[in-house]
Amino acid sequence: MNELPDQELVRRYLRGDRPAFTALMERHERRVYNLAYRMLGRPEDAADAAQETWLICLRKLSGFRGASAFTTWLHRVAVNVCLDALRSRAREQPADEEVEPPPAPDPTEGSAAAIDVQRALLRVPEEFRAVLILHDVQDVPYEEIAEALGTPLGTVKSRLHRGRVALARALRGEQPRGAPPSNLQETT
């Protein structure tokens, strides 16, 4: 089953072949966990988000029509789960409260440099961060990111560039500039 394409596994699962979903999870669970960890910065939150992503997939897979790649659909679900988690986190933390201390890194994060990059990533505005992770960490093409995020292609490229600049500033210890006004973001 491991060599079957995603679409075929989805089709089989929808026909009642439950192991097909397990095969899909095994194939993509690392991708989902890494996306969540890079977005959220805490292993336990990432595990929760990954779990929530797969549960949503299970519930909504019948609505997956196969018009786009399964991974595109999966990315959309995962990013939305992460953005929801970040919104919940923001609600729980009063606006005038000091910025929370850096989260403990995943214990398997390889080096001090990687930990620094991860911490800087968390200072990049969220909509830039998602594009940065998908493109520069997970090698997702621009077009697939645009489809996953429901964002015009030009906006994806623009956010990618601005996100990179914001990350570089954060790595240098500068305050990354916030997201630009929405009318500037939606360039096409």
Next chain:
Amino acid sequence: MNEHPDELLAEYVDGALGPEDRARVEAHLAVCEACGRDVLMARNARGALAGLAELGAPPGLALEVRRQARGSGGGGRAWRVVAPIAAAAVLVAGAIVILSQLSNGEEAARTAGGGGTEQPAAAPEAAPQEVGEAEAADVAGRRSPVPRYSESDTDYSNADLASLARRLRDEARAALDRGLARTSTEFYAGFDVSAFPPELRDVYRCVVAEVPPEQLIVPFAIEAASFQGEAAYIASFLQGPAPDQPYDRILMWVVGREDCSLRSLASQRL
């Protein structure tokens, strides 16, 4: 080109522009100091992100999803519930510590429709088989440590766990002498469940379903047997005081094969 071409700059940094667009960008960069500086910063950031390693998903995640999906998991993440139990066992210094039996298996999963992967690996019907301790599964050029796996007809009790822990302690010492990774950090550096033999993969996921995700403990051996009359996995893990420090104890976990939840626990100094 009067405005800053943000959309093109990402592709410029990626080297993905065609000759015409590249020429336009370079003409702009020749006159725009801000964009030139941003391109340098974007290159640095892209390189930093490309250097991030892919991390392993927490053990037991897939199993927990399946468990919650069929509504028998009691909600939430099992490992959070169990973590204090593991910590308690670790805090007690000295010889064997046997905790009382933890669950009678009332929430044992009942899979409707017989979905094959909803169950852990098959019961031990065949003759005992073993995958060598600390063997490395070689998949696509990567080698991952694999815990020893065996099947037996033994029906263990809490008292038996003590002697089993002592025996496994001696075997673990011998394995360490033969080159088994000496710390959790070292072990997980090459660890990959997908490199396990297929028959061991689901067994492993079941065994670690309630293990805290911090990867402080390292699977050493798994035996598919019985515990007080119930089909169970008797798993042993090595643990150090910190991920980068040598193991100093061996933990015994008894996990019900039906629902993958913890039944009993023991600890032995290495």
